[in-house]
Amino acid sequence: MKNSAPNTPLSEQLNPAFPAAFPASGFALFKMKKRTLFNQASQLKGRLLIRPIVLLFCSLIIWGLIFGTSLAGFNFLKQQKLPLGGGVIGLLFDLLFFSLGSLLVLSSGMIIYGGLFSSPETNFLLTKPIKADRIFAYRFVEAIGFSSWAFVILGSPILIAFGVVADSPLHFYLYLPFFFFGYVLIPGSIGAVLCLLIAGLLSRGKKLLFAILVMVVVFLCLTAMGRFFNSVRKDGIDREFVDATLRQFEFSRWSGLPSYWISRGIRAAGRGDLAKANYNLLLIWSNGMALYLGGAFLSKILYRRAFDRMIAFGSDAKKSKKLFFVDSIFEKALGFLGSSKRAIMLKDFRAFRREPRQWAQVLVFGFLLFLYFGSVRRSFRGEVTWPYQNGVSLLNLFAVSLLQCTYVGRFVFPMISLEGRNFWILGLVPMPREVILWSKFHFAFWSTTPIAVLLVIFSDFMLKMPMDYFFVHLWTTLIASLAICALGVGLGACVPNFKETDPSKIAAGFGGTLNLVISLFLLIVLIALLSGIWHLNHSGDQYYAPSFNGTLFIVAGIATGSVIGLMAMLIPMSAGSHYLRSKEF
């Protein structure tokens, strides 16, 4: 009996369905992925193509804006007789790739973390005879694809604009994709390795570690900003200023950094120096592949163990029966709302605060903005003029609203979708469904507007703006907050994605992109009407009261802006309420 196959694995002896070789399960995963993409593409046939068209259109707008700005910038440098292959452009490229690379480490690391440890598909795959490094490879490719599109959209217009202005040969453009795809391997692999190490070795204290990491990143940013502002606190922009600035970013010119290799390689390709371009290209690909292999090797040793640790230690912390003091403050602060709205808001607040990955990002960006407002006046000490004050205060107002807009798009828009399959719980509660929607609106409004108001007051205070500016800016912030929060909540109810459980994927999907584009457009219109006209009427050399005609324009602008803002609040909320009322679960 079976003497002829002494070394045949037991599984094959027991089961003739198996071939002699170990299953090529890694290949099977990619084959399946190809098939799902093909099926998704086939589903588009005969359907409205609004979704892909909007996505393509938005991407093209962003691409075009960056291309136009870069073209103008490179032309300006050319007019200033700055050599396009010289130090300043080199530094810009070094910094560009360094910062994009750093962001890629974070984004791909987080996506891989989600893919490897908290996806139902992963649970399914781990019960199959698929080697850990093959699951890792599958997740890695997925994460790289997901996180690097931003790199391509941001990087390619800048480099193509550079090629156009520098009259680069045709092969420069052919080199670009090879440099891009080789480069994303490096930060992607570093992110993956970090993710495996954190999950595999430090699961028990992962929240603490995450908090420490965030603090280290914030500290590094603050140090860099502090050094930068100290260096620019000079009278005017002169040679010394340029040299001082260049010195601050000297670290990005270290020849051991991949960002340095891609920057040098691309500039060499632009000059037609193929030997140097090829050398750097090979350097990037060989290091990228070596790092990927390192990650795959690590996954072979660590992945399954890490998964076990994540489950074993992930739910250890018991929650106290008593109301946490922050929840208690939150609940009391919202005492003026009805009890049902308050209960839903408290639920959302708890979910939000128990997810440090969410609030840490908001905290970091908010804090950086606060720091910038605190430094902006000092930076131009000695020569700050009224037009600067007038212009910078408007830009700051826009920056605050933009931050709020991003927060709403990322965290508030997915809220209705995240109720997902559990919607029946809220759906069966004896209260009108629009109450659910309004509670989400209140949550968005009250969790963002006070911070936005404080930042605007702080910015105006630091810039020593006259009192009337405070009122105009606060009114603008209030109207913009109402509109952006209502749009995020209302649109989130109109185009929900109940199947997705990852808020970042909901925000990055069709509805999220649509919300972001409309919000940005609305924000520009509202700020232009509510504050822009005011600022234009005060754009002289010094502050003075506007003329009668100017005042009329200002009043008309504020009135129109307020009406548009209120409509932008009521229309999406009404549409969202209508959708929720008619939705069957």
Add this chain to the structure above:
Amino acid sequence: MGSDSFKLTDGWLMVIDSKLSPAIEIMDVCKQYGSKLAVDHMNLSVNRGELFAFLGPNGAGKTTTIKMLCGLLFPSSGSIKICGYDLKTQGDDARRLISYVPDLPFLYEKLTGREFLQFIGDVYGMKRERVDLKIEEMIQLFGLGEFVDELTERYSHGMRQRMVFASALLHEPEVLVVDEPTVGLDPKSVRKLKDVLRSQADLGKAIFLSSHSLDIVEEVADRIGIIFQGKLVACGSLESLREQSGTGGSLEQVFLEMTKENQEQNEK
């Protein structure tokens, strides 16, 4: 008896050994979640051709045990072997012999049922002709013909459950681990499922069934194990459990008695 036996070059001995070894061997297994001991020194073996039912109240450690059997979790101490393969050190080999049907079935929404089954065949390295043959067999067995070429995103719960069972049996596993298979199924589907489980056991496969449906367990199980607070408090045929519990009634009475008794012991 163990994995070492299979490393011998003599194929004859190897096969004889494997045929004698239990399909599932759980040896002094503990699983710790932080400070909580979810599974406490469990010893259990399930033979080929046996339908073993695993019962226990919520939070008793059933799911943890099942996750360890499928290789999703590792024991904190002790070991688990599937047909002689240690799940910790020879996991890929062991997983080739198992199929797991979870309580919440996972399917790729953008694949048709047939494509999903082909994918499973690919994952297990089965030859294409064999896969096609087995798919047709599964279509007949589970009545998938009407919807097998539709995207799975359109499937009802019952259709999904049938598809998951088809995928689990496609590669002819030696061990089938099933967690709450009857939730959301209509009576006809439940009948079909019971017949399939029984016939798989009769074909020599080991079935590890976790369920709260005591009537189903009573009808199909050869042996029943009751886990309570991480410990296997009783194991044997229904008759022997009746003797152990001192009740001559239904499995429900036996189960309530066994878990009550142990709760009282723990409280003391």
